[in-house]
Amino acid sequence: MGLAHTALNQGDELPKRAEGFAPATVSLDSLDAGTPARVLSVRGEGAVARRLMEMGVVPGAPVRVIKAAPLGDPLEVRVRNYHLALRRSEARTITVVVCDK
Amino acid sequence: MSTILESPPQTDSPAGGGTGPEARQLVVALAGNPNAGKTSIFNALTGLRQKVANYPGVTVERKEGVWPLGADLPPARLVDLPGLYSLEAASIDEEIARDLLTGRVEGVPEPDVIVAVVDATNLERNLYLVTQLLEAGRPVVIALSMVDLAERAKLEVDPDRLGLALGLKVVPVTAKQRRGLDELARAVVEAVDQRAPAAKWRLSPGAEEEVRRLYAAGAASREEALHDLYSETLPEDAERRAAVEEARARLSVADPRWWQEPLTARYRWIEQATEGAVRGARGERPGATERIDRVVTHKFLGPLVLLLVMAVVFQAIFSWAALPMELIDHGFGALGESVRAQMPAGLLTDLVVDGVVAGVGGVLVFLPQILLLFFFVALLEDSGYMSRAAFLMDRLMRGVGLHGKAFMPLLSSFACAIPGIMATRTIENPKDRLATILIAPFMSCSARLPVYTLMIAAFFSDVKVFGFLSVGALLILSMYLLGVVVAIVVAWILKHTILKSPPPPLILELPPYRVPNLLNVVQTMRNRSWLFVKRAGTVILTISILLWAMMTFPRSAEKPVPDAEEGAAVQAMRETGTESRGEPAPLTAKDAGETADEGAQLQQSYAGRLGRLIEPVIEPLGFDWKMGIGLVASFAAREVLVSTLSIVYNVGKDSDAESPSLIEAVRNARRPDGRPAWTPLVAVSMMVFFVLACQCMSTVAIVRRETNSWRWPLFMVAYMLVIAYAASFVTYQGGRLLGLD
Structure with a gap:
């Protein structure tokens, strides 16, 4: 699992693994707006995690934070080819790998 | 009468060569993600030949229409499924959809064909539902919607290659220009009696091995073995249950998140299937949406826009509805008078005039406001603004334990609690929905205004503070505020006592903005208003x-x-x-x-x-x-x-x-x-x-x-x-x- 099947068909660049450096992994809620990334894992359990994955947030999926709502929460996130609003508490359960520009 | 099947089935289905079905009414189910353009296609296919009711015991709208398939064919029954992302989760919508697909809803036979509406601009997530629809065991035809939008976004989807990869017929449909509708009808007629292609997606080798074992150990099919392994409920049979538990134990040793495999595997397959069929910039969505959102969900401008939208809606509801309401009121008054003049004086006349006519008038007098409110709600939903409002307000609403989606229903309740309460249907969690329903009547609706007006006219008409502020206006404002404050307190109490549940998650699609389709909006308004008259009327x-x-x-x-x-x-x-x-x-x-x-x-x-x-x-x-x-x-x-x-x-x-x-x-x-x-x-x-x-x-x-x-x-x-x-x-x-x- 993991990045093994990160859909090379996506046309985006895969995170480059520079010698000696692990790719930067962060949780989605601390990903800077505008930074392209890919989902590494969904750590949640139960209905919420399932729904997230049904909506396409599965390992390998391209994600990018667009912006936060006026009160700082929820976040607008671009997943695959559409935009999704989710709270920081949910975003925290998603680990992403930052794609190098 | 001719038979339905004119061309031989194209699959290698062994049953395919048998007797063709006699001309009978086909039942076609229409499924798709929310915002995939399903309503437009439903309206384009059925026109005005549709009816809306509710599924027994629940409030999911049940939409059905008559779809004329062609000159020499009997029209099909087109059953509209609720918009959904998945068939697996436990919401009412998804349950209803499952029941419909398996023929378990009274009065609706198992569908002969499933038409899956798939948004070309958002293929991957839309196809997720298709992978599940295929498991219903019915032939599936894909109606590819939003092709024009995809083109505008420089996104080219090749329907034939996509169809080949999926093993399904893919028909591009543009509802607005009525393009592709005939092809869709033909594809549906051809698909009847074809077997649904077996699901082609595969789990990881380890998981497949466990599925094979369960199949060998007594599951009726691969699908059942798969269901047993990953479903939240265990099979009743003790032996099978034990086998499932052992399989799960083995899988969880290798991967603690073993349960995610079918979800990941489906997307893996989707990515492969779309790989060759999609060309062009899959990166960005139509730039217009991005630009609009720069204002609409902006830190400062966003709330202002929301306020403005609300102001317009309220102005319309209060001022435009006033005249028709008065007309209805007077109309029923006049009707009552003429009935009284025609009938002999007595109890029966009083009953008819003061009971029946006044009662019917009492229902219908709200209709202008309700129509207008439903019109705006449908307009905001159809344009894509509604989910932005939920996005903006979620943080505030969560403060009292409610969902961002509760905002619009509560706001509607300031005009009238009835459409507000009916609008709570978008809230998935039943407890959150109930909490919203229970506080909706605290919003000061328009029916309270005559009471406020009388009280103020009698006692505060000329009273001013600081020489310019009218006490009457201040009082009315305080009454509105009082309702809101009490609603917040009650919501908080309800959510911490009898309706205790964890704060509802917000996983909300922000669809691209679209110019609302006036026909859809009017249909929605008409359908919902009719439901109100019927339901509340009696x-x-x-x-x-x-x-x-x-x-x-x-x-x-x-x-x-x-x-x-x-x-x-x-x-x-x-x-x-x-x-x-x-x-x-x-x-x-x-x-x-x-x-x-x-x-x-x-x-x-x-x-x-x-x-x-x-x-x-x-x-x-x-x-x-x-x-x-x-x-x-x-x-x-x-x-x-x-x-x-x-x-x-x-x-x-x-x-x-x-x-x-x-x-x-x-x-x-x-x-x-x-x-x-x-x-x-x-x-x-x-x-x-x-x-x-x-x-x-x-x-x-x-x-x-x-x-x-x-x-x-x-x-x-x-x-x-x-x-x-x-x-x-x-x-x-x-x-x-x-x-x-």
């Missing part, structure tokens, strides 16, 4: 007949004894009218005598007796028994207070909140000891009571329908009554302590 009619009876019986031939407590003006009117009792009053003109009769009749009716009975209870709120009659009557609808007070004070029941005679009568009303019955403090106490009490049988009726039991509407009436009583009590007694009386 209950409201029953209750209004009941109320009429309470205000009419027992009838007494005795002349009412004029009591000295009446105000002088009223007294004079009453005296002129006492002799007309017993003989039919002239029907053409409303003279003082008749109104006096009405007042006398009301006083000794059950409603009047009830008013006297509750007088000791409402005394601490500052109300006398005449106001008690008004309170009893206004449980039908708040604005009834005005007409009831007119009858009680003998100024003619057709007075409205601004009629000088009623205002005079209210000012002059006296208690037995000669003190004025109303004071400014009593008026405020009355307004507070009307903000907080659930005096609206339409709301009760709609909550009964939406929750499918009497438990919640009765609970709502009871708790709101308690709160209203307490608040009025505090207002009146507190005011007296402060010497304001």
Whole structure:
């Protein structure tokens, strides 16, 4: 699992693994707006995690934070080819790998 | 008649070569993600030949239409599934969809073909549902929607290559230009009797191995083995259950998140299938949406835009609806009069006029507001703005334990709680939905305005503070605020007690903005409004007949004894009218005598007796028994207070909140000891009571329908009554302590 099947068909660049450096992994809620990334894992359990994955947030999926709502929460996130609003508490359960520009 | 199948089946299905089906009505299910363009396609296929109802026991809209497949074919029954992302989760929508696909909904046979609407601009997530639809075992045809938008976004989807990769027929459809509709019909007819292609996606080797083992150990099919392995419920059979548990244990050793495998595997397969079929910039969505959102969800501008949108909606609801409402009101008044003129005077006529005609009028008078509100709600939904409003408001709403989606229903309730409560259907979690329903009537609806208007006109009309601020306006504003504050407190309490549940997650799609399709909007408005008339109508009619009876019986031939407590003006009117009792009053003109009769009749009716009975209870709120009659009557609808007070004070029941005679009568009303019955403090106490009490049988009726039991509407009436009583009590007694009386 993991990045093994990160859909090379996506046309985006895969995170480059520079010698000696692990790719930067962060949780989605601390990903800077505008930074392209890919989902590494969904750590949640139960209905919420399932729904997230049904909506396409599965390992390998391209994600990018667009912006936060006026009160700082929820976040607008671009997943695959559409935009999704989710709270920081949910975003925290998603680990992403930052794609190098 | 010709047979449906004209070309031989194209699959290698062994059953394919058998006898073709006789011409019969096909049942076609229409499925797709929310915002995938399903409604447009449904409307394009069925036109006006559609009907909307509810699935028994739940509030999911059931839409069905007639789809003319072609000249020599009988039209198909097109059953619209609720918009969904998945068939697996446990929401009502998804349950209904599953039942429909497997023929478990009464009156709807198992569909012959499933048409899956797939948004070309968002293929991957849309195809996720398709991977599940395939497992229903029915042939699936894909209607590829939003092709024009995809083109505009420089995204090219090759329907044939996609179809080949999926093993399904893919038909591009543009509902607006009616492109592809015939091809879709042909594809559906061809697909009948073809077997659904088996699911092609595969789990990881380890997981596949476990599925094979379960299949070998007694599951009926690979699908069942897969279901057993990953479903939240275990099979009942002890042996199979043990096998499943062992398999899960083995899988979880290798991967603690083993349960995610089918979800990941489906997307893996989707990515492969779309790989060759999609070309172009998959990166960005149409730039327009991005640009609009730069303003609409902007930190500062976003809330301003929301405020502006709301202002427009409210302005429209209050000003545009006023004229048709008045027309309906007068129309029913005139209808009642002409019925009265045609029929012989007597109880039956009274029942028809005051019970039935007035009752039907009482339902229909809300229709303009409800139509307008539903129009705007449909417009905002269709354009994509609604989910932005939820996005903006979620943080605030979560503060009281509610969902961002509760914002619009609550806002709608400021016009009328009925469409507001009906709009809570978008909230998935039943407890959050119920909490929203239970607080919706606290929003000051338009039916409270006549009450506020009367109270302010009688006691605060020219009162100003600081020389320019009108006390009346301030009072109305405070009443709105009072409703909101109490709603917040109650929501918080409900969510921490009887409706305790973890804060609802927000996983909300922000769809691209689209120019709303006026046909869709009008259809939605029409359908929902009709549901309201049908649903609320029967209950409201029953209750209004009941109320009429309470205000009419027992009838007494005795002349009412004029009591000295009446105000002088009223007294004079009453005296002129006492002799007309017993003989039919002239029907053409409303003279003082008749109104006096009405007042006398009301006083000794059950409603009047009830008013006297509750007088000791409402005394601490500052109300006398005449106001008690008004309170009893206004449980039908708040604005009834005005007409009831007119009858009680003998100024003619057709007075409205601004009629000088009623205002005079209210000012002059006296208690037995000669003190004025109303004071400014009593008026405020009355307004507070009307903000907080659930005096609206339409709301009760709609909550009964939406929750499918009497438990919640009765609970709502009871708790709101308690709160209203307490608040009025505090207002009146507190005011007296402060010497304001």
